[in-house]
Amino acid sequence: MGRLKIGILFGGLSEEHPISIKSASEVAKNLDLEKYEPFYIGITQSGSWLLCDGPAADWEQTANPRPAILSPDRGTHGLLVLDEGKYETIALDVVLPVLHGKFGEDGTVQGLLEFSGIPYVGCDAPSSVMCIDKSLTYSVVRSAGIATPNFHIVTADNDIDADKLTYPVFVKPARSGSSFGVSKVSSKEELPAALAEARQYDGKILIEEAVVGAEIGCSVLGSGDDLLTGEVDRVALTHGFFKIHQEESPETGSENSSFIVPADIPEESSTLVKETAKVIYRALGCSGLARVDLFLKEDGSVVLNEVNTLPGLTSYSRYPRMMAAAGIPLGEVIDRLVALTLEGRNG
Secondary structure, eight states, rough: OOEEEEEEEESSSSSSHHHHHEEEHHHHHOOTTTTEEEEEEEEESSOOEEESOOOOTTTHHSSSSEEEEHHHHHHOEEEEETTTTTEEEEOOOOOEEOOSTTTTSHHHHHHHHHHHHHHSSSSOOOHHHHHSSSSHHHHHHHHHHHHOOOOEEEOOTOOOOGGGSSSSSSEEEESTTTTTTTTEOOOOGGGHHHHHHHHOSSSEEEEOOOOOOEEEEEEEEETTTEEEEEEOOEESSSSOOOOSSSSSSSOOOOOOOESSSSSSHHHHHHHHHHHHHHHHHTTOOOOEEEEEEEEEETTTTTEEEEEEEOOOSSSSHHHHHHHTTTTTOHHHHHHHHHHHHHHOOOO
């Protein structure tokens, strides 16, 4: 049996473009080339699709890029690559979209892949749409009986009475990845600047109560009833609040946070986090993989923070670190995800 032809999408149009390149680079390092024949498709920040030799910070200049498009025609089932004025067809068995944030984990590329008929790793379009929008996520999860922060929605058509808020609050884009555009607001005087910052990333803004508790993450892999979790982690803060991917050199650590894996919490709390994460994952229709972040309060209860349907896979990312702590290295994670997809469990 020949190697599986796997298309790996990276880059993209969102503010997380550089992070996606780092994630794809780590995937490339851990891909078993005896099992897979990889085709790396980089998406530039202007939206061009290019087949290239591999992900790197300067891939557009050094990785021999050629114009390529994903064919929406199910009869083609793969890529159309422009070569010397003619299009060459490359069939793909599966696609791994290593894309974060908007146009990556918000259902857009998932819809394109579904239209094309190519099996792809990760959550389907409807669950991606729900999870990228924190207000939708909270509404669905509340209906499943899981606690979420109280929140207000602010759009271009409405405003918020700053005097009615109980401070501190967090102001964040409703539909964005990582912590871009997120501010902690301690008084009403700080609110306008925080709203302006968040609006740089999304026209729909969430103002949510600050939950007092430890920030705990849980990596989930699988579909339906067959779910696997990694070891949970705890974000240890020295000051401020947790901001991921915004340091100049995140590979060397964060200025205010570190990760404890497995989390230094009671065993019963760890079990509660894992089981709650599974309930949330199923309620949102997730499949393949996701990282579920929760707050663990002093009374032992948990509150949802957010769900990332395509978490970072970089050398310093939480999802692969939690899986590795449970004895599942990234190469095996990839194998399991591809197997799930080809078994038809991807939604």
